[in-house]
Every structure is written in structure tokens, then in C-alpha cells.
Amino acid sequence: MTSDPIADLLTRLRNAYLAKKKLVVVPHSRLKEALLKLMLKHGFVSEVKLTGKKPKVNLEVVLKYDHKRPGLKTIKRISRPGARIYASTDRLPYLRRGLGIIILSTPKGLLTLPEALKQNLGGEVVCRLT
Numbered sequence: 382m383t384s385d386p387i388a389d390l391l392t393r394l395r396n397a398y399l400a401k402k403k404l405v406v407v408p409h410s411r412l413k414e415a416l417l418k419l420m421l422k423h424g425f426v427s428e429v430k431l432t433g434k435k436p437k438v439n440l441e442v443v444l445k446y447d448h449k450r451p452g453l454k455t456i457k458r459i460s461r462p463g464a465r466i467y468a469s470t471d472r473l474p475y476l477r478r479g480l481g482i483i484i485l486s487t488p489k490g491l492l493t494l495p496e497a498l499k500q501n502l503g504g505e506v507v508c509r510l511t
Contacts, residue, residue: 384462385458385461386410386412387412387413387416387458387507387508388458388461390407390413391456391458391508393405394426394444394453394456395456397444398444398453401446402444403443404443405442406432406439406440407440407442408438408439409439409440412491414431414440415490415491416484416491416507416508417442419482419484419491420510423493423510424445424452425445425453426445426452426453427443427444427445427452428441428442428443429441429442429443430443453510453511454511455481455509455510455511456508456509456510457509458507458508459474459506459507459509460507466505467503467504467505468485468503468504469503470497470502472503473494473497473498474494474506474509476494476509480511481509481510481511482494482509482510482511483508483510484506484508484509485502485503485504485506486505486507487500487502487503488502489502491507492504
């Protein structure tokens with residue numbers, strides 16, 4: 382068991398893209414599933430499926446490549462268990478030139494930065510994907 386399951390998920394995805402794998406299998410959690418669904422919605426991965434039986438459920442992630450280039454270039458974990466980063470609505474980080482997405486954990490669940498700004502919500506800054 383890892384102390385930071387989100388960092389474990391992001392590291393598995395980064396390593397799989399570097400190794401040019403097509404599929405990654407990660408242990409299931411609702412937070413990981415929500416994070417992967419956001420990645421799917423924004424086009425960073427091709428498909429997310431639940432596999433396995435009840436006690437041991439996994440998530441299968443099909444990686445996305447465009448002309449042999451990975452769909453996800455950089456993955457940065459911002460808030461960690463040892464150094465949590467929280468941002469109120471007036472102090473939310475921004476993306477330069479709108480490249481990529483920033484994912485926040487808010488009281489309404491995981492949201493991207495524009496969705497959080499629209500709903501006037503702050504929260505924990507989970508990661509940045511480009």
C-alpha cells in the first residue's frame with residue numbers, strides 16, 4: 382500500500398507513456414476513477430474500464446497517442462501528503478496560454494480550474510497535466 386495513491390497513479394501513467402505502453406492497470410479507488418474520468422474527458426487517455434471482481438477491482442487505462450506522440454506530455458503532482466496546497470477562489474493558480482489542465486479537489490468533487498472558477502470554488506490543488 383502506498384502513502385500517496387494519486388502520486389502512484391500519475392507515476393504509473395508517466396512511466397507507461399515513456400515506455401510506449403498501450404495499457405496500464407492500476408488499483409481502483411473512487412478518487413482515482415474520478416481523476417481518470419477527467420483525463421478521459423479532456424483527451425489525455427483513450428479509455429478507462431473497471432475490471433476484476435469485488436474484493437480486487439482494478440482500473441484499466443488505455444493510453445492515447447497522436448502520431449506516436451503521447452497524449453500526456455507532463456504530469457506534475459502539486460499537493461502532496463507532506464505539503465498540502467490549498468487555494469481559495471482569489472488565489473487559484475493559472476495556466477500559461479491555456480495549455481493543459483489543473484485539477485482541484487473541491488467540496489463538489491474533482492474539478493478542472495475553469496469549472497472551479499465558474500462555480501466560485503476553491504480547494505486542494507491536486508495536479509497539473511499538459
